[in-house]
Amino acid sequence: MAEIPEKTVGRLSLYRRILGRLVAERRSHLHSHDLAALSGSTAAQVRRDLMTIGYQGSPARGYDVQGLIQLIDTMLDGPEVQPIGLVGVGNLGRAVITYFSGRRPNLKIVAAFDDDADKVGRHVGGCPVHRVSEVERVVREERIRIGVVAVPAEVAQKVADLLVAGGVRGILNFAPVALRVPRNVHVEDLDMTMSMEKVAYYARTGPVGDQEERRDER
Amino acid sequence: MAEIPEKTVGRLSLYRRILGRLVAERRSHLHSHDLAALSGSTAAQVRRDLMTIGYQGSPARGYDVQGLIQLIDTMLDGPEVQPIGLVGVGNLGRAVITYFSGRRPNLKIVAAFDDDADKVGRHVGGCPVHRVSEVERVVREERIRIGVVAVPAEVAQKVADLLVAGGVRGILNFAPVALRVPRNVHVEDLDMTMSMEKVAYYARTGPVGDQEERRDER
DNA sequence: GCCTGTGAAGCTATTCACAGCT
């Protein structure tokens, strides 16, 4: 299977979500420009992306919604369920657990970790909370391949080390630090502060253009 | 003032945070490769970034920490405080409010909005919660320029419209939809599902390379 | 006519590599 470029993976994930909604509306086909409008992209971009994963449409009907979803599923998720472990059950951690419960059945948060005595031993969103010292053991035993770091910056590296020791292959990192991990572990940073500061910058200096033009009319 | 490219803005925000920690450690100067190591970037990248904002170092001592922080401050934040409004006081909304309280004094969440009767009229993290129907009025009255959308996807567009009507110039969007806004409003998407799916993809297919190599040794 | 698939062009971002300074 060919390597899919990072940006493309992101868009495919977005396309899939949009297509899921279309299925609910009994829509069976759509054209590249439809998907472009719905995803805030361009028709050429959509065609290029689908080309990368080798999906074929027909000029007459466009792309088949069901078939496309299925292909994206196999490209991105693979066949089996991927168990996920999350460290840090604060507001953010809880939000993440809630967000994911049931949303993508193939990506399942199966264990949470926190050292707050009020949380250990209980369940949050159907997910058992263990002590942080148990990370390595549980990750290994449950064959968890993906870790979520939702702890303060000060302890993020320590937590990442534990996850890696347990054998995770990917980390979703909410802490605003550059984690050091072995090469074969993929880190995806999701940094709220950085995003907020980007918005602030563009809100302050951005284009003072015509009020009525809209993003997706390109 | 020149336009700073989007990617660079992100890295500058990261550099600033790192430099802040260095100040606490009484470090007065650092070289491009130091900042590169701390931020998970490369020395050439750091030099290029600092060049774009016109900061000068000396080959002997490197870059002055305090001066650099100050320049990034003026480049990114501007002089006055930017008030922020947040819609959706669920776990995620609360996490965002907590995250930002006090962290960057120039970016202050001054108003929250939710329709849950248990929340309206109370304070969350020192921030008053209004009814969603009040968004436009409060945004206008408080001169809020930045909105945070932390509501479910179904109502995100409606909320964005209210924020825009009130006059925001930038939106930080946590909802997994492509918001349609006027051209002069900057939208920054922060999509957990997408990031998680990216991690899952790379965790599954990523390099099976040598266990011991580390990210930042380039 | 309007669509897809795609080579080629165009753009943006990153990295190289080296002159110049200390």
Added chain:
DNA sequence: AGCTGTGAATAGCTTCACAGGC
């Protein structure tokens, strides 16, 4: 020797534009 500043080269990503098909 080791650093910064930067033109030039490279790599990566997006858009153009058009052939081919219904």
